[in-house]
Amino acid sequence: MTDRQAMISVDRLSKSFVDLKRGAVAALEDATFEVYPGEVFGLLGPNGAGKTTCLRILSTVLRPTDGRAMVAGYDVATQSSEVRRNIGFMSGNTGIYDRMTAWELVQYYGRLYGIPEEQLQERLDRIFTTLQMNEIRDVLGSKMSTGMKQKVSIARTIVHDPPVLIFDEPTSGLDVLVARAVLQTIEYLKDQGKCIIFSTHIMREVEKLCERIAVIHKGRILASGTLAELTAKYNQPDVEELFFELIQRHDQSLAASETVAV
Numbered sequence: 001m002t003d004r005q006a007m008i009s010v011d012r013l014s015k016s017f018v019d020l021k022r023g024a025v026a027a028l029e030d031a032t033f034e035v036y037p038g039e040v041f042g043l044l045g046p047n048g049a050g051k052t053t054c055l056r057i058l059s060t061v062l063r064p065t066d067g068r069a070m071v072a073g074y075d076v077a078t079q080s081s082e083v084r085r086n087i088g089f090m091s092g093n094t095g096i097y098d099r100m101t102a103w104e105l106v107q108y109y110g111r112l113y114g115i116p117e118e119q120l121q122e123r124l125d126r127i128f129t130t131l132q133m134n135e136i137r138d139v140l141g142s143k144m145s146t147g148m149k150q151k152v153s154i155a156r157t158i159v160h161d162p163p164v165l166i167f168d169e170p171t172s173g174l175d176v177l178v179a180r181a182v183l184q185t186i187e188y189l190k191d192q193g194k195c196i197i198f199s200t201h202i203m204r205e206v207e208k209l210c211e212r213i214a215v216i217h218k219g220r221i222l223a224s225g226t227l228a229e230l231t232a233k234y235n236q237p238d239v240e241e242l243f244f245e246l247i248q249r250h251d252q253s254l255a256a257s258e259t260v261a262v
């Protein structure tokens with residue numbers, strides 16, 4: 001992997017929020033990892049781990065408090081428009097407009113990205129064929145099933161053919177069939193050479209899809225590497241058990257350091 005250039009490069013990235021109830025919240029602390037073209041990198045962590053915060057920084061919606069992140073060679077903090085042109089971002093609840101058809105909606109996003117009209121029609125044709133969406137071309141958002149909506153969300157995420165794709169819990173709330181179709185599409189995009197970062201709290205998904213993962217909890221990356229490296233390093237062949245052990249160990253060391261501080 002070292003002969004390839006990283007498309008996402010995250011270096012000691014941190015983000016803290018000031019929350020009225022909790023005071024300063026360290027949502028992300030010192031995160032470091034790289035993601036390459038043609039791979040799916042999984043951010044695996046429970047609720048509140050910091051996954052969304054990390055992905056929102058990469059997509060330039062949030063500014064980091066500290067550290068640096070480069071996407072497609074651009075700095076997320078200082079070159080946000082270049083970064084945005086090079087990424088597609090999709091979360092579980094990406095909006096679909098009730099009054100637009102599938103075709104109109106994806107076309108609309110293509111126009112927002114400034115794709116010339118002729119090229120856009122070709123691109124739409126290709127995407128609708130690849131994602132097997134031709135039969136839903138004229139279906140209005142208000143009439144779409146969850147599965148259709150999810151396909152349209154993916155289509156609009158890739159309409160400008162970005163090299164980097166960011167998926168924030170894209171299967172959240174989906175039934176197993178739709179979730180499977182989403183994962184298959186992500187796999188297809190990986191095979192097309194896209195650099196993909198994907199967050200989830202579902203172990204099965206990372207086992208299926210990811211070459212390398214980072215386990216994240218309470219803002220900290222607890223471990224990262226290929227599944228084979230991690231299971232060997234921690235001598236735990238069961239990925240689910242490994243995940244729980246890492247989290248438990250971190251919580252225990254936090255509790256111990258709090259006791260010492262008191």
Ligand SMILES: Nc1ncnc2c1ncn2[C@@H]1O[C@H](COP(=O)(O)OP(=O)(O)OP(=O)(O)O)[C@@H](O)[C@H]1O
Binds near residue numbers: 019025026052
């Ligand atoms: N705008 C904000 N203001 C204050 N705290 C925030 C804000 N956004 C996130 N946080 C806090 O930062 C921490 C990390 O949240 P984040 O949404 O990144 O986690 P997550 O791993 O994506 O979890 P989930 O799956 O629940 O979305 C949480 O404690 C959350 O409450």
